[in-house]
Amino acid sequence: MSIIKINAITVPADSGDELGKRFAARRDSMEGTEGFEGFELLKPADERTTWLVITRWATEEAFENWRTSQDFQKSHSGGESGSGESPKKPVGMSAELWSYTTSVTG
């Protein structure tokens, strides 16, 4: 049974695909993260302005370890750590963390 952590990020209405571009640029930073099983960034297809980052973890502990690690910074800091990107203002206006487990799959 996987642990599912969803980060719900609300962005300004006119921010276009900027969040998607930033996630694509950081995708590789998750490679080798212990207990990390993958993520999907879901973009709203209606009038909503909240994007969902659906992440899947082997255990709660694996998520907590990542959340408090340097690796989390690597995925989130504004482009330091030798990534070659210049620091940018965050796109998101607010973010909320939701925790789920799988109940039924079809």
Ligand code: HEM
């Ligand atoms: C459930 C796990 C996660 C949590 C709790 C989390 C936390 C956050 C928060 C609070 C923000 C909004 C702050 C901001 O706009 O900078 C954010 C944005 C972001 N996160 Fe995550 N995140 C998670 C998963 C991931 C993963 C797996 C990646 C790697 C691909 C990632 C990469 C990013 C990027 C690129 C942004 C946009 C930053 C920007 O606006 O420039 N996040 N995350």
